[in-house]
Amino acid sequence: MTSQPITAQPGTPYGEFLAEQEEIQRLKWLASEREGHDIGFEYALNDWAKNHRAEWRSMRNQMLRQQD
Template sequence: MTSPAPEPPASREFVKQSSLYQEFLAEREEILKHKWLESERLGYDIGFERALLDWIRKHREGWRAARRSQLSHAALAGSGKKEN
């Protein structure tokens, strides 16, 4: 079995700068916060998988809506346009 060829550095940088990857990192950060809060509340480490599933069920939709709103406001502010 052959291992895949290593990615060129330019390709890795492109991925790191992509909006999809940035969204993934932001979600991951929220899941880790949720894991910490729930683990503290329950008194034991709930693990990443449980935190992930719990966060998706309870918080993902609202978080994404708030993030989209925040990003669109930031884009409008950066372009100098006013929102209707």
């Protein structure tokens, strides 16, 4: 039995969760590179929620509406 990666459709709750998690991981990687050490997921999550989420969500919703 082989396991298949789980894929989720954009616009579904799970698909949006995965897209947001990917952006948080990207922020974590970039900030960790800049700082010279791993900043940790919790720090990246808080920074993301405070400084980036609202704008990303707005752009993401606009992109999803255009695809419909």
